[in-house]
Amino acid sequence: MGLCKYIDANFINPLQSLPIQWYYSIKKTYMLLNQEKREHHIVVSLTSFPARFNTLHFAIKSILCQSVKPDLIFLCLTKQEVKSETELPSSVLDLKKNGLQIFFADDNLKPHNKYLYAMQRYPKSLLITIDDDNIYDQNLVSDLYESYIKYPFAISARRVHKIMRDNKNNLLPYNKWQYEYKKEEMPSNSLLATGVGGVLYPPCILPPETFDRDKIKELCLNADDIWLKFMELKNNVPVVWVKGRRIHPYNIKRAQKVTLQKNNYHENQNDKYIAALRDHYGIELAFPSIDNREMR
Numbered sequence: 001m002g003l004c005k006y007i008d009a010n011f012i013n014p015l016q017s018l019p020i021q022w023y024y025s026i027k028k029t030y031m032l033l034n035q036e037k038r039e040h041h042i043v044v045s046l047t048s049f050p051a052r053f054n055t056l057h058f059a060i061k062s063i064l065c066q067s068v069k070p071d072l073i074f075l076c077l078t079k080q081e082v083k084s085e086t087e088l089p090s091s092v093l094d095l096k097k098n099g100l101q102i103f104f105a106d107d108n109l110k111p112h113n114k115y116l117y118a119m120q121r122y123p124k125s126l127l128i129t130i131d132d133d134n135i136y137d138q139n140l141v142s143d144l145y146e147s148y149i150k151y152p153f154a155i156s157a158r159r160v161h162k163i164m165r166d167n168k169n170n171l172l173p174y175n176k177w178q179y180e181y182k183k184e185e186m187p188s189n190s191l192l193a194t195g196v197g198g199v200l201y202p203p204c205i206l207p208p209e210t211f212d213r214d215k216i217k218e219l220c221l222n223a224d225d226i227w228l229k230f231m232e233l234k235n236n237v238p239v240v241w242v243k244g245r246r247i248h249p250y251n252i253k254r255a256q257k258v259t260l261q262k263n264n265y266h267e268n269q270n271d272k273y274i275a276a277l278r279d280h281y282g283i284e285l286a287f288p289s290i291d292n293r294e295m296r
Helices: 003-016 018-027 050-064 092-099 108-112 116-121 140-150 211-220 224-234 261-266 267-279
Strands: 044-045 072-078 101-106 126-128 155-157 160-162 191-193 199-201 239-241
Touching: 018 050, 018 191, 044 050, 044 108, 044 116, 044 140, 050 072, 050 092, 050 126, 072 108, 072 116, 092 239, 101 116, 108 116, 108 224, 126 140, 140 155, 140 199, 155 191, 155 224, 191 224, 191 239
Parallel strands: 044 072, 044 126, 072 101, 155 239
Antiparallel strands: 126 199, 155 199, 160 191
16 A cells, blocks of 8 residues: 555545534434335445444445445344344434344354355345445445446455566565556456445355355454455456445544454455465466456
8 A cells, every 4th residue: 555545544534534424423314225126135234343333323324325225234243242232322223213234143253244144144135245434425336236237247346456466477465466456447356355445246156165154264264355355266256346436435533443454454464364265275366357258
């Protein structure tokens, strides 16, 4: 990550989010989620933990205000961290009447909670994952859905990194990849979808191993994006970048500052996860673009 992008992500972006947070703080009423029958059932899924509960409602409200509304917002919490809904603030509980569903998982898979339980409970739905410490623009669902219609065989992501190799074809370290890549507009195996921007997964597109909790814990517990990339490659599923108003959504100010993403990046944990997954599954990262794959 370059200096300018670092300053934007850690200082400018959170300040820009303040007027939006103020707006959602004073806005009292929100529309229901989609109530009409349509071809595709859309679930937006996220996970959270107690340190972020007081600001969690901002992320959820930004989904309630989408131009194309999902059918369900699925909030996955874990019984290890939260005993009951009474531990959640009213700012979150009040949104149940708008279509928020709260699920308590027996097993804490950390960032994997964001997708795994929703995929298992709604296997025929389009699943969009978001993060609990961001505010999303109103066209996130619309943009991702339009991309899915165009590329139903691919995973659509608002924010991607380009997996890079050196001139001897050796995989470069994660922090040497091309960050927030915008030059590839076709589905490609060399793109890594990053969950912070919003990612759409078509139904039943990933292999059964995706849900192997023991392997997740053993090989890649704290890096869901890396785990999912290897699962995608097992099924030859490419990623396509989706243009939008912003690549990186607005960060919610006051949300917990220390994140898995920062730890994985700065402590080179992602490279360790990549090596473990490569050795276990025999899969190499960074393949050519799948430009010849026709829309189905």
